[in-house]
Amino acid sequence: MTARHDPDTTASATEADRRDLIARMTLAEKASLMSGANFWNTKAVERLGIPSMMLTDGPHGLRKQGGAADHLGLNASIPATCFPTAATLANSWDVALLERVGAALGAEAAAEDVSVVLGPGLNLKRNPLGGRSFEYFSEDPQVSGKLAGAFIRGIQSSGVGASMKHFAVNSQETHRMSIDEIVDERALHELYLEGFRIAVAEGDPWTVMSSYNKINGVYANENQDVLIGILRERWGYEGLVVTDWGGNNDRVAGLLAGNALEMPSTDGVTDAEIVAAVEAGTLDEAVLDARVAEVLALVERTRRPAGTPAPTVDHESAHELAVEAARQAIVLLANPTGVLPLGPSAGRIAVIGDFAETPRYQGAGSSLVNPTRVDAPLAALRASGLDVVGYESGFTRRDSAARGRQRRALELAAKADTVLLFLGLDESAEAEAVDRQHLRLAQNQLDLADAVLALGKRVVVILAGGAPVELPFADRVDAIVHGYLAGQGGGRAVADVLTGAVNPSGKLAETYPLAYADVPSAAAFGRTEATSEHRESLYLGYRYYDKTGTDVRYPFGHGLSYTTFAYTDLEADAERAGVTVTNTGDRVGAEIVQVYVEAPDAAADAFRAARELRGFAKVRLEAGASARVEIELAEHAFDVFDTDLGDWRTVPGAYRVLVGASSRDFRLDATVTVEGEPWAGATPADLPRYRSGRVADVDAAEFERLLGRPLPSPTWPVGAPLTRADIIAQTRGRGGFAGFLHGLIESAYTVLMRLGRPHAANNTRFALDMPFRSLPRLSGGKFDEAMLDGFLLMVNGRFWRGVRDLIRAARRRRRDPR
Numbered sequence: 036m037t038a039r040h041d042p043d044t045t046a047s048a049t050e051a052d053r054r055d056l057i058a059r060m061t062l063a064e065k066a067s068l069m070s071g072a073n074f075w076n077t078k079a080v081e082r083l084g085i086p087s088m089m090l091t092d093g094p095h096g097l098r099k100q101g102g103a104a105d106h107l108g109l110n111a112s113i114p115a116t117c118f119p120t121a122a123t124l125a126n127s128w129d130v131a132l133l134e135r136v137g138a139a140l141g142a143e144a145a146a147e148d149v150s151v152v153l154g155p156g157l158n159l160k161r162n163p164l165g166g167r168s169f170e171y172f173s174e175d176p177q178v179s180g181k182l183a184g185a186f187i188r189g190i191q192s193s194g195v196g197a198s199m200k201h202f203a204v205n206s207q208e209t210h211r212m213s214i215d216e217i218v219d220e221r222a223l224h225e226l227y228l229e230g231f232r233i234a235v236a237e238g239d240p241w242t243v244m245s246s247y248n249k250i251n252g253v254y255a256n257e258n259q260d261v262l263i264g265i266l267r268e269r270w271g272y273e274g275l276v277v278t279d280w281g282g283n284n285d286r287v288a289g290l291l292a293g294n295a296l297e298m299p300s301t302d303g304v305t306d307a308e309i310v311a312a313v314e315a316g317t318l319d320e321a322v323l324d325a326r327v328a329e330v331l332a333l334v335e336r337t338r339r340p341a342g343t344p345a346p347t348v349d350h351e352s353a354h355e356l357a358v359e360a361a362r363q364a365i366v367l368l369a370n371p372t373g374v375l376p377l378g379p380s381a382g383r384i385a386v387i388g389d390f391a392e393t394p395r396y397q398g399a400g401s402s403l404v405n406p407t408r409v410d411a412p413l414a415a416l417r418a419s420g421l422d423v424v425g426y427e428s429g430f431t432r433r434d435s436a437a438r439g440r441q442r443r444a445l446e447l448a449a450k451a452d453t454v455l456l457f458l459g460l461d462e463s464a465e466a467e468a469v470d471r472q473h474l475r476l477a478q479n480q481l482d483l484a485d486a487v488l489a490l491g492k493r494v495v496v497i498l499a500g501g502a503p504v505e506l507p508f509a510d511r512v513d514a515i516v517h518g519y520l521a522g523q524g525g526g527r528a529v530a531d532v533l534t535g536a537v538n539p540s541g542k543l544a545e546t547y548p549l550a551y552a553d554v555p556s557a558a559a560f561g562r563t564e565a566t567s568e569h570r571e572s573l574y575l576g577y578r579y580y581d582k583t584g585t586d587v588r589y590p591f592g593h594g595l596s597y598t599t600f601a602y603t604d605l606e607a608d609a610e611r612a613g614v615t616v617t618n619t620g621d622r623v624g625a626e627i628v629q630v631y632v633e634a635p636d637a638a639a640d641a642f643r644a645a646r647e648l649r650g651f652a653k654v655r656l657e658a659g660a661s662a663r664v665e666i667e668l669a670e671h672a673f674d675v676f677d678t679d680l681g682d683w684r685t686v687p688g689a690y691r692v693l694v695g696a697s698s699r700d701f702r703l704d705a706t707v708t709v710e711g712e713p714w715a716g717a718t719p720a721d722l723p724r725y726r727s728g729r730v731a732d733v734d735a736a737e738f739e740r741l742l743g744r745p746l747p748s749p750t751w752p753v754g755a756p757l758t759r760a761d762i763i764a765q766t767r768g769r770g771g772f773a774g775f776l777h778g779l780i781e782s783a784y785t786v787l788m789r790l791g792r793p794h795a796a797n798n799t800r801f802a803l804d805m806p807f808r809s810l811p812r813l814s815g816g817k818f819d820e821a822m823l824d825g826f827l828l829m830v831n832g833r834f835w836r837g838v839r840d841l842i843r844a845a846r847r848r849r850r851d852p853r
Contacts, residue, residue: 141189
């Protein structure tokens with residue numbers, strides 16, 4: 036007879052064991068578990084058999100550093116599989132694929148004794164200039180939450196914890212460590228938190244990483260409304276909250292808000308703050324015990340049983356999965372002349388563009404992976420059997436002049452029948468810690484495209500990049516294929532799609548505007564100092580464009596195929612939609628079926644989006660085959676967040692359930708009548724622009740009425756002494772040592788860019804946006820709090836007094852390192 040496993044009894048015994056272990060700890064030992072031992076590892080308590088855990092980056096591939104550690108991808112990490120980034124994987128809309136990729140990543144982490152992978156990231160893409168957009172899934176919380184939940188399940192299937200991040204409202208990189216994200220309550224719940232809620236419900240992440248920024252005046256890591264009231268009490272989350280690296284402001288306030296672990300090491304500084312607070316009676320030791328219990332629970336979940344050998348990783352199989360993931364995510368944006376797939380009729384083919392030979396396959400910053408190998412599109416095309424007559428780079432990275440390269444590219448194009456033109460965003464354009472300055476491709480690439488098109492050849496553009504770009508040539512080319520940032524196997528995947536070996540099935544998880552000026556947050560994004568005002572509220576991405584009827588280049592959910600699909604027999608109710616999909620073409624393909632719910636009367640004069648995605652599914656079909664697709668509607672498919680009620684409310688009425696291939700390509704619709712109580716907040720008279728959706732014109736007064744409170748100042752105080760909470764960028768324009776410091780960092784950026792080191796150059800922006808309080812905490816103990824006091828005197832105009840105090844503190848530090 037097999038003994039029955041009682042999970043409740045086991046859980047109780049584990050909790051009892053933790054309580055016993057905590058009771059045996061000293062106060063100092065408890066506090067020690069609240070911060071790291073170094074950059075990537077937690078502290079051990081050897082006396083009690085509590086081991087250290089390793090946490091490391093890995094949103095799309097493991098970044099375990101074997102030597103010097105950093106948070107920005109500067110120093111090398113061990114070789115690992117570089118999968119497509121989140122922005123790319125999202126275009127697959129394939130929940131099962133995301134779980135497989137997550138499982139492969141988790142297996143590589145387990146093989147390297149990594150306890151927690153810091154990912155996935157699932158912040159909403161509020162604005163296409165967000166520098167970290169490549170690391171996030173979508174502008175829609177359904178897509179973000181469903182895919183993130185699957186990715187988390189995959190990672191944790193190997194006994195490795197996932198860390199869902201960055202919680203929450205991390206919508207820009209500019210001043211990200213200090214910016215106050217001002218967002219109304221409906222937008223907060225309906226958009227910015229909803230993806231995280233879905234991921235918690237469907238993925239149960241073992242850790243959640245708090246974001247650097249403030250949310251409505253309170254640092255995310257200290258925000259009890261968000262971390263306790265919403266994450267734990269409303270959503271029932273029971274795991275551990277960890278800071279982003281250097282993301283702690285007030286350690287005791289963080290503990291009170293439910294943050295258990297601060298990373299990286301603070302050299303004992305904040306541990307001592309915790310001990311002092313308990314001893315002074317300002318922190319109940321029971322709160323500390325609860326946070327310690329969360330750390331111990333994570334240790335138990337991720338500890339490999341004694342005597343169990345480390346798993347091995349088949350990097351060749353992982354690479355093949357990376358190729359498959361890229362294939363499923365590549366988007367065929369346009370094919371008006373039917374030039375794709377390429378065959379004998381393509382004739383002589385010229386491959387032009389630097390990205391063909393040296394692909395850009397991932398973003399920059401903390402997610403930078405050292406790939407086990409990289410497939411280049413050029414090599415794959417040459418091996419495909421196509422008549423490739425030559426290759427020219429055509430341009431240089433970072434938009435520098437290269438007339439010779441363009442001339443040689445045009446000479447090659449003149450000899451060809453078809454030109455494959457590889458364009459995209461280079462390494463300097465997208466990175467952690469810096470937002471993009473514009474939505475354009477580099478001018479030298481645009482000039483090359485114009486010159487090639489002037490030759491009258493067939494032109495296929497292949498794009499690389501993690502976010503939308505303006506495409507002024509879109510109506511003049513024969514096809515556009517977008518590979519996004521396709522990981523180490525992307526080169527082979529692109530060739531397979533171009534030749535038809537693989538039928539493209541990816542669809543955009545974000546809207547491509549015609550021009551940046553069309554984006555509702557365009558005027559203000561990344562332009563302010565102290566705050567970021569989300570005046571557009573609910574109208575983000577397609578919700579805005581569809582509400583206002585604004586033309587777009589490519590709508591949300593758009594993507595073409597080499598086959599065609601017919602939709603028939605829609606049946607829908609308040610919980611599900613069922614439709615029959617038939618592949619009406621002559622080759623196997625996959626269709627992403629999207630279900631939108633349109634508010635009554637399309638919310639013509641109501642403070643609601645006209646329609647919203649409420650479900651999706653990907654179905655693969657042989658030529659001529661049909662399948663019945665059943666899609667469960669989202670939990671809040673007919674709801675709004677009622678700010679008066681402080682909870683979700685079902686709004687009654689006759690809704691249209693729309694099924695189709697994008698947010699602007701509906702094939703079938705049905706009416707579903709929903710019961711409920713009338714909603715008083717539907718048409719607020721004092722919010723006319725929010726009713727119309729014309730939120731680009733919202734002024735401060737209307738935004739304040741929406742918020743129900745006055746707006747804080749968007750600018751930094753002029754002339755006030757800089758404090759620990761201020762950031763280094765505030766030294767700008769102050770003169771003296773402060774101005775020298777700012778100029779030195781800016782000069783370093785310029786020099787590094789000229790040396791062709793964009794990764795290092797962009798990381799100087801991280802230095803500018805770093806709060807002064809982070810200097811001791813990120814220095815590994817080399818720069819302590821007393822030294823910071825001297826440094827602040829220096830930047831505040833008391834240079835020589837500060838130098839004296841800094842030197843004295845440094846000497847004391849050398850005499851007594853502890």
